[in-house]
Each structure stands twice: as structure tokens, then as C-alpha cells.
Amino acid sequence: MNNISSETKITIAYILIAFAFSVAMRMIWVYQFSGVEQFMFNGQFMINTNDGYYWAEGARDILSGVSQENDLSPILTPASQLTAFFASILPFSFETIIFYMPAIFGSLIVVPIILIAKSIKNLELGLIAALLASIAWSYYNRTMIGYYDTDMLNIVLPMFLLWSIILGVKTNEEKYLLIAPSIILLYTWWYPASYSLEFAFFCLVMFYTLVWDRRKLYNFKLLSMIVFAILPVAVYIKVIFGVISFIIFKQDKAQKYIYYIFVLSAFFLLFSGGFDTILAKFKGYVYEDTISSLNDGLNLHFYSVMQTVREAGQITFETFANRISGHTITLVLSVVGYIYLTYKHRIMLLGLPMIGLGFLALVGGLRFTVYAVPVLAFGIAFLITQVSLMMPTKRLKYLSIVAFTMAILYPNYQHINSYRVPTVFNADEVKVLNTLKDIADREDYVVSWWDYGYPIRYYSDVKTLTDGAKHNGDVNFLVSYMLNNSENISSKMARLDVEYTESKKVKVSSNIEQMTKDYGFKDTNDFLLSLETDIKLPNKTRDIYFYLPYRMLNIFPTVNVFSNINLMNGEKGKDPFFFISRNFKETKETIELGNGILFNKLDNSLSLNNQTVALRRVIQTFYDKNMKLQKNIKLSDFTASLNLIFMADYKTFLVVDEKTYNSLYIQLMVLEDYDKNLFEKVITNPHAKVYKLKI
Structure with a gap:
């Protein structure tokens, strides 16, 4: 220990302090919800992100060694494999491991931040930036306790890449010619969608080199190694190119060929098809294409799921600023500070790709803000350290650092303290799925909306038709169609969709198109109408269950959108009437439901925007002492098209069309x-309720 320099000791100490702070802030969620039984199952906290159950399913199946065709279990994904590894060596329960992994791995962000600050001889800057970045709104949201997802390393790895590139350009050490591409390979393995950011890093390094360092051969070596690592080819080809190039770079006689190798690598990159990947990703998040079509066969049109994903929605500048820095003023100062930082330390320009991707959130949705968090944290931290240098005494210097740091951390702490995200499902919902696990076979299917696909598969160990990854318009159309149509039609479609999913007969782009052709129709609308008749269904090969949670009421209009479309021409159908009210006010004669809707108890009518509308039925549901659902139904006007349902135990009113x-x-x-x-x-x-299909 005596051989370790004081700078290294301080670096380690700062890393430990920032890491402990990051984890401690994430433990606030545990403190807030300790004792809340509805957030726990089998004595363990459940996770609070849907996607987490996907990786958990894969890890579970890796550990059990059981997986079968069409079960969609991600046993080959890095997140599942890493989780299975830790679950096999650590003395903790599987649920505990997936619950705390995001906090531990996400907090590693402090390491590259402080190491980068060390490279520019400003460790205080690194500590301040690490404290802020580790708990900034968007980064905290995606790495909090229970947010078990690939996000726990999606920013950590590119920050390590930035560190390796900065150190390589600054020191010209050969080891970074291996470290940087190795991190790229690791990042690509962990998050295959990382190509765009890796390519952006290449472009920035090339720009930096051509403007300020074009005579430095080392930079062209580094650029070549980066290209070989990001090429969209098999890993072994990348490794072969990289190893051969590294061996050549070490030969003194080969230095004159460095430029040729770089040009060759750039040529490979240009014609590798990588640009198409970037453009496709950009278009998917920026352009609002709500209707997608499958351009072969019947050329069917489907509703695009992207426009229902909140992460891809437009955000205000205030939200943008809050998610990156915690406050608008902090963001503005962070940008000013970053500009000043790059003026003093030009090498920090290499962080621009992450800022650029973060600013894409202004047009592409809030999910991108997290990328700008760590780099802009350097900006405000640099301003704080520069102001502290103006203090007349060392004591005032450190007091100013503490005061300003507390000021920028406080809004983020407030967010953490108020961001009380519930678990994906509550304990009662999970009990239903856990019970279903003992009833259904692993080959059976459970039909529900895609939001619930991953948890269903995890807790019930069954198959699903749709989930958080398999939710293209053609897939969602069929499930939406089942949930929104009559029992007779929906039951037939369920049997068709499951058997077509399992069979090898689907040769076209979607199940619905194959059904249309197999039943002798050229118009899918005609095929759908045929479901009202006694058509011959495929032979039953497995059981089908419907999982219908109460929480689906909140998104039921969105569920309807996916099947409320003419598949042949893409025209949207008339929106159904669906109104839900949990905030109502009752008087002696009326019940004010909100949004200008008033229920008149005297004549069982509705007032819609001051117009009286008759009701077909008025229904009240409630559970008796044996928890059996009871219904009181009052038939009113059979010519009317609207129905009022009062779910008494839920304190919920529904107004729906026929x-x-x-x-x-x-x-x-x-x-x-x-x-x-x-x-x-x-x-x-x-x-939640589960029904088994008999046909």
C-alpha cells in the first residue's frame, strides 16, 4: 500500500465514496416500501419494470436447463447469462439478485467518470460529476432498485469506452489499442443496438484527429481498431482483423502502412451496411409513422406500436432539463461548463457523441436523455471547481464545493424521494399467475396484452403470443381482436392464432395473412367476417388461457386501436365510446363522472355535454362475503347504444358502447x-381473472 501514490489513493477513495452514495440513494425506495406486502412475493421484493421479467425468464431457464421451441425465453442474451452466473455463485435468492443488480451495476458509472477526471488532473471534478450523474433523474430512473434491465450497464460501458479513447489519445499507449475495441465488443455483446453510439465515437475521434492531430499515427491506429470492432460482421472476423492490425502496428517497419490500413478499415465501414442500421433506428423514433404495412402478399396495414410507447413521445424542454441535470438552471450551467471545460481540455470534446444522443430526446423521446447525463455532469462540476479556485482560503474553497454540490444534488434527491414506482404486479396478481403455473403446461398459451407478456411467462412458465419484444402491428392486431370482440369470434381467433404460431405452415409475413389465404379469401376483411360462421378450426394441440387483469381497464382504449383498422387499406375505424371514472361526485339525484358526463339516477340517463342520452343498461357489480362477483342489472332502453357499469368494490364507473x-x-x-x-x-x-378456452 505504501507503493501506491497519494493520487491513486484519493482516486480509490473518491470512487468508493461516490459508489456508496449512489447505492445509498437507491436504497430509499426499499426504505419507503419496507413492509408493503403487496410489493412482495415469497418474502422478497418484486422488480418494477416489465422488461426485467424477460431477462429473469432467460436466467431461470438457464439455471434449470429447460427451454423449448417458441417459448421466446432469452437464454442466449447477455443479461440472462450474467444473471444466471451470479445466481449460481452468490448465496442469495434469485429474486434478491435481480432486485439489487441494477443498483450495484448502475452505480459503476462513477468509476469511468472519476478516472476521466483523473486523466485531466482534476479529481474533485470527478467526484462532483460522479455524485450528480449517479442520481440524475433519468439515470436513476433506469438504474434504480428493482429496475432490472440492460440499462444497468448501457451507460456504464460507453463511459468506459470514452475513458479508454481519451486515455489512448492523451498517452499514445499501445494497451488502449486493445482496451478500446475490447470495450466495444463487450458493449455490442451486452447491447446490440449500441452501433450508432460506437459509430459516433469513431466520427468524433476522426474529426478530432483531422483537425488537431492528423500527424499523429497513433490516432489512425486507434481509429482502425475502433472500426474493426464496430463492423457489423461476426465477432471472430472482428478479432482476426484487430489482432492482425495490432501486430502490424507494433512493427517499426510497418508504420508507413498505417494510413493504408486506416483507409481500408474506413472502406469496410462505408460498405458494411451500418449506415442503414443507424437510419432505421433514427426513423423509428423520430418519424411518426403510425401505420405500418407488410409489403408482400396482401400488403396488409397494421397500427404501429411505437406511437403508444411513452419513451418515444415528445417531451418539454423542462422535462428534458430535469431528466439530464435535475433542474433547468443546472442544465444551462452544465452546457456552459462543458463548453468551458472543452476550451481548457480539448480532449473532452470526445464526449460529444453522448451529449448529441441525449439531445436527440428533444425530437425522439425521453429515453435518450440518459446518455447526456454523465458528460454534462462534467460541465457543472468543472464550473464548481473553477469557482472554488477563486476562494481566498482553502477552507472556503472546500465549503464552496460542498455548498454548490449540495445545491445541484438536492433537486435530484427530491425526485428520488418522490419517485415511488410500484412493482410491475402486486402480490395478488402474482398469486394468480403462480397458481396458473400449477395448472397449465409449459406448452400451453396464455393470451393477454403485450404489457403483461414477460411477467406471465416468468411466473406461470407458459407461452405467450405477444410481449415487450414481440409486439409488431400484425401480432398485436390478433390479440387486440380477441380482447375486443365477442366470445364466439374471439375464441375462434385464439385457437387459430395459437395453432398457426406453433405450426410450420406460416410461409407469409403474418399469421392473419396466412389464415386469409388458407381459408380461400383474398380480402382479410372477408375472412374476419367468416369467423361469425361455423368455420373449421385447426386441430387443438394445447390449451389456451386468457389472463385478464383489472389494470387493463386503464389501457383498454389503446388495446382497441390495434384492431380498429381496415387491414386492406389502413383506414382507422370509428373510435368506440369508452369512459372510465374513479373520481366522481354523487348528489341526491346525480353522479358527476367528470369530463362533462353526468348520470341522472332518477331516469337512468346520461348527460353528455348538456345533451341527454338514454342508457341501454345500468349495471352494478360487487363481491359478496365469499368473494363471488354479484351483479344488479337494470335494463333501460334497448334502442340506446351506451351502457353504464359501476364496479362498486373498485369505486370505478365505466361508460361503454354496445x-x-x-x-x-x-x-x-x-x-x-x-x-x-x-x-x-x-x-x-x-x-385478475383467468379463463380456459374449451375449443
Whole structure:
């Protein structure tokens, strides 16, 4: 220890302090929800992100050694493999490991930040930046306790890449010719969508070299190694190119060929097709293409899921600033500070790719803000250290650092303290799925909306038709169609979709198109109409269950959008009438539901924007002492098209049109009114209900 320099000791100390701070801030969630039984299952906290159950399923199946065709389990993904590795060597439960992994791995962001600051001889800057970046809004949100997802390393790895590039350009040491591409390979392995950022780093290094360092051969060596690492080819080819180039770079006689190797690598990159990948990603998040079409066969049109994903939505500048720095003023000062920092230390310009990707959030959605967090944290931290240098005494210097650091951290702490994200499912919902695990076979299918696909597979160990990755418009159309149509039609579509998914007969782009052709139709609308008749269904090869949670009411209009479309021409259908109210006010004669909707108890009518509308039915549901659903139904006007449903135990009012009222979801989940020839009630509780398809 005596041989370690004081600078190294301080570096290690700062890393440990920042890491401990980052983890401690994430433990606030645990403190807030300790004792909340609905957030726990089998005595362990559950995770709070849907996607986490995807990686958890893969890790579970790796550990068990069981997986089968079409189960969509990600046993080959890095996140699942890494989790399975730690679960196999650590003395903690599987649930504990996936719950705390994001906090531990996400907090590693402090390491490259402080190491980069060390390279420019300003460790205080590194500590301040690490403290801020580790808990900034968007970074905290995506690496908090329970947010088990690839995000726990998606910013850590590019920051290590930035560190290796900066150190390579500054020191010209040969080891960074291997470290930088190795990090790229690791980053690509962990997050295959990292190509765009890696390419941006290449462009910045090339720009930096051509403007300020074009006579330095080392930079062209580094650029060549980066290119070989990011080429969209097999890993072994990248390694071969990289090793051969590194060997050549070490030969003194080969120095005159460095430029030729660089030009050759750039040529490979130009014609590798990588630009198409970048443009496709950019278009997917920036351009609002709500309707997608499959351009072969019947050229069917489907609704695009991208426009329903909140992460891809437009955000205000205030939200943008808050998510990056915690406050608008902090963001402005961070940008000013970063400009000043690059003026003093030009090498920090190499962080621009991450800032650029972060600023893409202004047009591409809030998910991108997280990339700008660590680099802009350097900006505000640099301003703080520069102001401290103006203090007349050392004591005032450190007091100013502490005061300003506390000021920029406080808004982010406030966010953490108020950001009380619930678990994906509550304990009662998970009990339903865990019970289903003992009923259903691993080859059976559970039909539900894609939001719930991953948790269903994790807790029930079954198959699903759609999930957080498999939710293209053609897939969502069929599930949406099942949930929004009558039991008779929906049951047939469920059997068709499952059997077509499992069969080898689908030769075209979608199940629905194959069905249309197999049943002798050229117009998919005609095929859908045929479901009202007694068509011959495929032979049953497995059971099908419908999982219908109460929480789906909140997104049911969105679920409807995906099947409310003419597949042949892309025209959207008329929006169904669906209104949900949990904030209502009751008087002696009326109930004010909100949004100008008033229920008149005297004549069972509705007032919609001061116009009186008759109701077809007025229904009240409630659970008796044995937790059996009971219904009081008042038939009013059979010529009317709207229905009022009061779910008493949920304190929820629904106003729905006749088609929505007769939909599978409303009939089976809300009313438990089902055709016993088609369905069997399997599991019910107020939070979720499961029905088994009989046909």
C-alpha cells in the first residue's frame, strides 16, 4: 500500500465514496416500501419494470436447463447469462439478485467518470460529476432498485469506452489499442443496438484527429481498431482483423502502412451496411409513422406500436432539463461548463457523441436523455471547481464545493424521494399467475396484452403470443381482436392464432395473412367476417388461457386501436365510446363522472355535454362475503347504444358502447359473464381473472 501514490489513493477513495452514495440513494425506495406486502412475493421484493421479467425468464431457464421451441425465453442474451452466473455463485435468492443488480451495476458509472477526471488532473471534478450523474433523474430512473434491465450497464460501458479513447489519445499507449475495441465488443455483446453510439465515437475521434492531430499515427491506429470492432460482421472476423492490425502496428517497419490500413478499415465501414442500421433506428423514433404495412402478399396495414410507447413521445424542454441535470438552471450551467471545460481540455470534446444522443430526446423521446447525463455532469462540476479556485482560503474553497454540490444534488434527491414506482404486479396478481403455473403446461398459451407478456411467462412458465419484444402491428392486431370482440369470434381467433404460431405452415409475413389465404379469401376483411360462421378450426394441440387483469381497464382504449383498422387499406375505424371514472361526485339525484358526463339516477340517463342520452343498461357489480362477483342489472332502453357499469368494490364507473360492452374483456373480466360452452373459469380474484378456452 505504501507503493501506491497519494493520487491513486484519493482516486480509490473518491470512487468508493461516490459508489456508496449512489447505492445509498437507491436504497430509499426499499426504505419507503419496507413492509408493503403487496410489493412482495415469497418474502422478497418484486422488480418494477416489465422488461426485467424477460431477462429473469432467460436466467431461470438457464439455471434449470429447460427451454423449448417458441417459448421466446432469452437464454442466449447477455443479461440472462450474467444473471444466471451470479445466481449460481452468490448465496442469495434469485429474486434478491435481480432486485439489487441494477443498483450495484448502475452505480459503476462513477468509476469511468472519476478516472476521466483523473486523466485531466482534476479529481474533485470527478467526484462532483460522479455524485450528480449517479442520481440524475433519468439515470436513476433506469438504474434504480428493482429496475432490472440492460440499462444497468448501457451507460456504464460507453463511459468506459470514452475513458479508454481519451486515455489512448492523451498517452499514445499501445494497451488502449486493445482496451478500446475490447470495450466495444463487450458493449455490442451486452447491447446490440449500441452501433450508432460506437459509430459516433469513431466520427468524433476522426474529426478530432483531422483537425488537431492528423500527424499523429497513433490516432489512425486507434481509429482502425475502433472500426474493426464496430463492423457489423461476426465477432471472430472482428478479432482476426484487430489482432492482425495490432501486430502490424507494433512493427517499426510497418508504420508507413498505417494510413493504408486506416483507409481500408474506413472502406469496410462505408460498405458494411451500418449506415442503414443507424437510419432505421433514427426513423423509428423520430418519424411518426403510425401505420405500418407488410409489403408482400396482401400488403396488409397494421397500427404501429411505437406511437403508444411513452419513451418515444415528445417531451418539454423542462422535462428534458430535469431528466439530464435535475433542474433547468443546472442544465444551462452544465452546457456552459462543458463548453468551458472543452476550451481548457480539448480532449473532452470526445464526449460529444453522448451529449448529441441525449439531445436527440428533444425530437425522439425521453429515453435518450440518459446518455447526456454523465458528460454534462462534467460541465457543472468543472464550473464548481473553477469557482472554488477563486476562494481566498482553502477552507472556503472546500465549503464552496460542498455548498454548490449540495445545491445541484438536492433537486435530484427530491425526485428520488418522490419517485415511488410500484412493482410491475402486486402480490395478488402474482398469486394468480403462480397458481396458473400449477395448472397449465409449459406448452400451453396464455393470451393477454403485450404489457403483461414477460411477467406471465416468468411466473406461470407458459407461452405467450405477444410481449415487450414481440409486439409488431400484425401480432398485436390478433390479440387486440380477441380482447375486443365477442366470445364466439374471439375464441375462434385464439385457437387459430395459437395453432398457426406453433405450426410450420406460416410461409407469409403474418399469421392473419396466412389464415386469409388458407381459408380461400383474398380480402382479410372477408375472412374476419367468416369467423361469425361455423368455420373449421385447426386441430387443438394445447390449451389456451386468457389472463385478464383489472389494470387493463386503464389501457383498454389503446388495446382497441390495434384492431380498429381496415387491414386492406389502413383506414382507422370509428373510435368506440369508452369512459372510465374513479373520481366522481354523487348528489341526491346525480353522479358527476367528470369530463362533462353526468348520470341522472332518477331516469337512468346520461348527460353528455348538456345533451341527454338514454342508457341501454345500468349495471352494478360487487363481491359478496365469499368473494363471488354479484351483479344488479337494470335494463333501460334497448334502442340506446351506451351502457353504464359501476364496479362498486373498485369505486370505478365505466361508460361503454354496445360493442365494447360485448367484448371478451368486459364480459369475462368485468362481468364474469361467459359462455360455458367456450370458456371455463379457472382462477379469479378482484385483481385478475383467468379463463380456459374449451375449443
